[in-house]
Amino acid sequence: MDQWIETVLEQFGAFGVGMLMLLENVFPPIPSELVMPWAGYSVSQGQSSFLAVVISGSLGSFAGAWAWYWGARRIGKQRLAAWVDQHGAWLTISRDDIDRVDRWFGEWGAAAVLLCRLVPGLRTLISVPAGFAEMPPFKFSVYTAVGTVAWTSLLAVIGWWLGKNYGDLAGPLSWVSTGVIALMVAIWLYRLVQQRRMRARSTTHG
Incomplete structure (x- = not known):
């Protein structure tokens, strides 16, 4: 993937930065x-x-964050909860899980949107509870913009400062993002196994 990213950026320049950050x-x-x-x-x-x-990287990232926010807002918490009641088993998600996330976001709100923009793996996902909670669009936009510009600027400065040795830090940073995603998958698998065990015990005792 590293080579593909470099090829895109070499061919499209700043526009390619925005395109990749959107993706x-x-x-x-x-x-x-x-x-x-x-x-x-x-x-x-x-x-x-x-x-x-x-600017290009921030705009691309902002557009992607808004897509998730808009989608979650359009779907709505109640429609998602109804879908989870029917199909949530494979995702190991229950209505109680949705309520817990909703309460967590209600407590942290704007701070969660701002700070999670600086956390690999969570940068995208934080838009979802914001949308379900119907966070005001202007407020969401402001905190998302601040966090996004801070993140893209920090990474660009790192690459600029390191020059030809930028890969020395970019590589480890990419592993952080991969590690967060891998951890989320591992948690999902663990919950799925535990859920199936509980159902098996319930069937046996029933």
């Missing part, structure tokens, strides 16, 4: 931890403008 939010396995440091490296080589790559 990163829609399809999280594309890591911003590789995209933005490479963009910063291109700045150090005089191939791009720092302002251009940060």
Whole structure:
């Protein structure tokens, strides 16, 4: 994937940065931890403008975050809960889980949106509870924009500062994102196994 990301950015420049950051939010396995440091490296080589790559990357990331927020808001918590009642077993999600997330977001709200934009793997997902909670669009936009610009700028500065050695840090950072996703999958598998065991015991005792 590293080579593909570099090819896209070499061909499309700042526009490619925005395109990949949009995809990163829609399809999280594309890591911003590789995209933005490479963009910063291109700045150090005089191939791009720092302002251009940060603006483009931030706009792409912001658009992806808004897509998740808008989708969650349109679906709504009640419609999701009804769907989970019928099909949530395979996702190991129950109506109680949705209520817990809703209460958690109700407590943290804006702080969660802002801070999670700086956490690999959670940057995309935080838009979902924000949408279900019907967080005001303007408030969501402001905190998302601040967190997004901070994240893209930080990674671009790292790539710019490291120059040709940007891969020394971009690689480990991409593993953080992959590790968070892997942890989420592991938790899902654990919950699925536990759920099936509980059902088996219930059937046996019944």
